[in-house]
Amino acid sequence: MLRESGVSRDADLIDALVGITPGSFLDAIRARRPEARAHAQATYRALFSPETPGSVTAQERFAAGTFVAGLHGATAIAVCYAARLAESGGPAALREAVDAAIKEAKTHGPYGSYPAGPLSREDIAGPVYRVGAVTRRTLGPRLAAAFEHAHMLVFHPRDATPAALQALLDAGWSTTDIVTLSQIVAFLSFQIRVVTGLRALAGHP
């Protein structure tokens, strides 16, 4: 069944986002790595429609997915996750706050600092994202903390610290929730690049 995003719920999401049709040359190429194809989709299912959801809600998962895709400038992918956010009951105000956060937070990566030493000459300064006051009121403290962490993971992961994890714990994310959130952001960083790369290959036979 087609959804608002034009992607059916059970279709392989990477195929759908690249526009891979059965019998096309990219369909044949993906078929040569069948486990990678199946388990990229299985990861998507595990993170966005898990059999045991634990304490991370569907709205939190899709809001984070939309935010990460938006930060990458991957518009079609962000639209797809935003549609799932709406389907999972995410109110219009939340979807607007996610869009506002993307506009506030978007920059270019990777940047960040290395442990002090010979690599310090490669340090690149860049912004640390803090959710704006208006956006924070709609997101709430838990999702605001998640977005601040996701921004660091997307644009300057080498700046990661234990304090960043403590900020998530303080905002109500359990240790297991943090693992799930980290997987969501990291997996999207993979999925978006596979889609970007395969689209370039498809458009350039």
Add this chain to the structure above:
Amino acid sequence: MIPTAFTRAQLDWLPWLEPLAVDAMTERHMASLVDAARVKSPYFRLLARDPDALEARTRTDKDIFYNPDAGLPRAERELAAAATSRFNGCLYCASVHSRHAATYSKREADVQRLLDAGVTADLGERWNAIVAASVALTATPSAFGPEHVDRLRRAGLDDLAIADVIHAAAFFNWANRLMLSLGEPAVTAAP
């Protein structure tokens, strides 16, 4: 001690969050490791807190890097992983995958140059094309485009090999973010 330079030496990885205790792991947690030996790794026991995501991650990883059916040689899949890790700044991932790249290619000096001089090091055109494609795809937003596909083709890669470069670099954008943010590398204590 935290390493302060990229290295091919064996590093430890110390978690910042509590991994599952071995004796608290259920059958599902154990199965999510895929390789039972990974129960020794604090990284995998931490990720096992979300077992379905870990298992699917691991099976994706293994097919991208180990599937022997044609495409990009293993050495160059590892090169793409090492270049991505060098550019993102993941010392731990770069150590593992530069070691693999050197082992499979026998080009230790070129791999070491990538670690020492960074992603603009001259490694010969075929490797330069693979590194440049991995780096372009790793930038946020991505800078990967038809010019990278062309350069890889001119360097002798077929479409399956190019898809392997894309997947190897994309996968390390996943792996680097977990390794960098859930713990830190440490120089292995002398025996």
